Amino acid sequence: MSAFIQPDLTTIAFCWRVERPDGVALGFTTHDRDLTIGDLAYRAAPGMLPSAITLSDGFDAGTLDVSGALTSDAISEADLEAGRWDGATVAIFMADWDDPDGEQLLLARGQLGDVSIEGHGFSAELRGPTARLDWPVVEQTSPECRAALGDKRCRVDMAGRTRVTRIAAVVDEDVVEVASVAATANVYAYGRLRWMTGANSGLESAVLVSSGVRMTLREPPPFAPEAGDLVEIAQGCDKRLATCSERFGNAVNFRGEPHLPGLDLLTRYPGA
Known part of the structure; x- marks a missing residue:
């Protein structure tokens, strides 16, 4: 367990790193000041909060909700509607705001699922790695090819x-x-x-x-x-x-x- 969560007076900050499918990476934190962790600036976004996070060693398909206000210039309503954030990879962790590059405690990671806009805010479902266990194990038969042109199963040189x-x-x-x-x-x-x-x-x-x-x-x-x-x-x-x-x-x-x-x-x- 990380040492920075042990003292009676803690210096805990929730942080999350979001990387869109197009390669753009953004960082946010619940701290009242911006933090720099691993050369990435984590902007203070107190309006963005994850739902209750439960950690277990089981194989249940764990999910949680991430919600926030559309206050950051990096996350706009137009980009959400355009689908730029669909499928983005997310890592939520706790860090020591007094020593940002020190110990970290990973809480959850996965991909953003359904993103919806609600008034002046948004909410998104975070699907963890175990959600893949819900995927079909065997493909259904079809008269058409199930491979994508140029992928590792098709093997056509693009x-x-x-x-x-x-x-x-x-x-x-x-x-x-x-x-x-x-x-x-x-x-x-x-x-x-x-x-x-x-x-x-x-x-x-x-x-x-x-x-x-x-x-x-x-x-x-x-x-x-x-x-x-x-x-x-x-x-x-x-x-x-x-x-x-x-x-x-x-x-x-x-x-x-x-x-x-x-x-x-x-x-x-x-x-x-």
């Missing part, structure tokens, strides 16, 4: 299928034109467009259809894009065996069961 370019024109709220693309028709359909600069920096948009330099997104990005925004576009896959075989030559790594009979096999009759 080095030549990803391109960094710029937004040349904004045609509609969900339609943009880029400066350069691959020559193959509709090659970016079911792919992704990652925003690297501009208001949407760090976010991703799914591409529904591509026609030359024109990209139709599955839904409008959270913030209005502008011409000149730097983006990364990656080719997509419609998850069909024919596409996997003919376009990628990767049928050996296809993660689906296209020839497995479905439930309609039980209702078939001669002559149907």
Whole structure:
């Protein structure tokens, strides 16, 4: 047990480190002054409090709630609604505000789940590592491939299928034109467009259809894009065996069961 929590007069500060999926790391503390721990500044945010934390050595899927007021410039309502904080990793710990780089006591860690905005504040569920025990152990069968294009199961090399370019024109709220693309028709359909600069920096948009330099997104990005925004576009896959075989030559790594009979096999009759 850390020594700084033993004296009658303690110098305890609750701290938490939040790292978004785009790599931005932020620190907050309940202390009345900012603290610097491990070269990261932990800003005083007394409005942010975790719910009761219970530590155990069992395998229950532990969760807790983190709530706070939208008082920090680093956490805005627009970013919460855009999903920038979805899936962020969080570590909550106690530290000695008199010796910030000294001993620390880890209380909880995990990923942010559902984030909701309530008035002038927000609340988020923190899912601990044991929450993974609720995940399915065996995948369900499907006629379509369950792997993501380019992941360790698909094994398609994405080095030549990803391109960094710029937004040349904004045609509609969900339609943009880029400066350069691959020559193959509709090659970016079911792919992704990652925003690297501009208001949407760090976010991703799914591409529904591509026609030359024109990209139709599955839904409008959270913030209005502008011409000149730097983006990364990656080719997509419609998850069909024919596409996997003919376009990628990767049928050996296809993660689906296209020839497995479905439930309609039980209702078939001669002559149907």
